[in-house]
Amino acid sequence: MAEKATILLIDDKENIRTVMSELLRSEGWTVFSATNGREGLSKAIHHEPDVIVSDIRMDDIDGVELFHLLRSRGYAIPFIFVTAYGTVEEAVSMLKEGAVHYLTKPVNHSDLKMTIHSILKSKSAAGTTGSRRLVGSSFQMESVYGRIASLARSNSTVLISGESGTGKELIARAIHEQSRRRHNHFVPVNCSTFSDSLLSSELFGYEKDAFTGANRRKTGYFEFAHGGTLFLDEVSELSPVTQVALLRVLQERIIYRVGSTEAVAVDIRLIAATNRNLQDLMATGNFRQDLYYRLNVVPLDVPALRDRPEDLQPLAKYFIERVCLREGLGNVEVHPLFYEPLHDYSWPGNVRELENFIERLLVIHRPRKLTPELVKDEIPAGLPDAAVTVMSAVDVRRRIINAIIAAGGNKTTAAKMLNMPRRTLYNKLRQLKIGDTELEL
Template identity: 55%
Template structure:
């Protein structure tokens, strides 16, 4: 017969434990203590497979329980017995395992000389929640009717308690994952009730809406407190959808902060399983993103205005498209411009200072398919060495001291158009490497950034230096030189195109006279002879300056130049 105190002890021990590992230990210890078994296994389902979750062994010192998860091997128990219990949901009791039965051929029984074997299904209603396997290798008939009655009771309680403990463990793990997410403060998270209460929230969420934790605890914060009136009806509909099992789509909206200001956010949420009327919402602060978007819009608008101003300046100056002269030397130059302009080839312009290299670059751009897009000019020699990379490729906010906001570089401003790199021979080695990457891969990274930015830019470079000599001294990269020198164009000095001098003089006289509001009808003959005799070491730029100065000082309608203004030393540049 069953001892009542033993029955109560077994039931209370099993039913009162919610910790899964402790429950498994208690079940196996009770099974061995009251069954007369030497060894036992607890087998539980894991998905579509069964695994051993605990092994118990009895000795004179007591029962030792090893809680672990392992696959079932051939030396763990008779497979035929296990398969029968799984298939039929019925127990198997072998009072003498060596006697003839349908399980006698099992290799395990012969190899381990098992005498008494019991395999009990743990059933919750008709669902198999686990299996207890017990064996005794010393004696047959170990599992007496009294012991069997107690084990049946243990199996019944264990089936229910194991199921509850596993559900409780899963719930704790889910709650722990949610808590880790909440405490991480990567995004704002709050737990809400359908009646409007905010039950809990992390610091990031409280920061977003401008409340303190004291507000949450003491005054009973409600989600209607930070929901704008125009969103409340939408939220009520979303709540009904969630209650009916629908997923909550993420959406952009604005929350009302405690100080009355608005904050742009991205929100989403869901309801907890098995917890009626409670759910979790995530909130991402979009303030920085919206600020960046506004900054980009401002920069684009600024770029558009600058492009319009640049085109207007080009049209007003007219010389940007019009190169003055008719000499054979100039015609040869214009012929090369006409051939290369319609292509996207990189153009390398060389020539002495003041010869009009930028003028040639603009002429190439104006006659290209990119003529309606930006022409961005950069004088590499005029930029501080430490700022060249930032100027060309832009920088991210905080990339260096003074970088208070993201800035687009000249290459991004020239996207779709043409960039003119004047005095390219002055670039620092590290900037040369970045420029080489742009030429090879058409991409770069802003200073302080990690994102690759792709651009469609035609590159025109110019220099008055001997880059081959710079390559020999190691100050200019040879691979960059060959990337730039795809289509070389050499601009002749003014002394080699004296046939154009009179035409240039007339052009500049009329240009500056018009600006000064003067009417100049002729040019002094002696001045023409003087200008022809001069060697013009500063080339067209020097001619332009001399004529502008003379126009300012001319009182009548005859243009003349003071010969003292012309340098007596025509020291020609080496290039």
């Protein structure tokens, strides 16, 4: 029985797309095609295919640029590059970047099918499932994607800051998956879930008989992440003792297992994350200054969802598709105004809260159609605290004014730039008392 799989085929020549699409569909696979890299990017994000077969040389966005754009957004979709002999060297270099295979033109059909079967078999053996992705096309997220791509090329320690629920671990994973360390482990550790003594033994491991109950040697997270990336979430929760131990690892690149005096060399890339202000904790003596400077080599700030309202609709669409697929709900119809009331709430829990909200709507109500009334009935009744609400209003006000000015005063264009219905824009102009004098170019 053929594997169920989705293939995205990208080539600017219609005859090649037609022949290869028919070939791949004959294997029982679902095939989507795109005429260029820009269309391919859109379809890859929308369909999340199991494999992408792409030409390298295309107008607009070429295959190599497309590969990097998807990796920077956290999509580790296997790529097969189809290349003319003149670009073989370029294709080979992409294998080092993480592409899976390349085939030269004219493509041998048997080789193509065999390569895809091999990739699907490997994914199945690894238990690959549709993991969560970074979603959003706001200028704030485009900036984050750019930082991810540049950070992946380095080995520097990164400190990711942002509120709870903004996707800090997804960003850390995206950096790892695009880096030279991607073939080794990405090891996430939430520092707040362990007691001080337990965290030390989990991070550094321990020897047999190091303490009561230590019946065998255990490898710690640092050793397990050797050659890969260690992600320390909520690093602000580390105790003073563990802070000292972490500082020593960053300085010397060695660890000592609990109960041992033998130094063990570790080669890891450290990415830390926090939802608290570490400088404030330094001022109160709750976080070491020297450790802060070791962690904050390259800072990366993740924007709150209320600061990028234009990403609300694509995020909601993405979560609707995920939940419907996971729960077997089929294709749920979405009312054109369904997304509008989502903009009337500031989402203090950020992307995680939005995801949970969409899941709750679908799982509890199992609607045939998602309507704005359903959102209004289920939206959290209590507003978030006043400080967040005021901040959100100020930010939304500024973004609306900037969008209208950038659109040359055309409110229809501005509404499209803000990814909101025109009626919502007019409602917000009234609610926020934005007058014509503030919109002068």
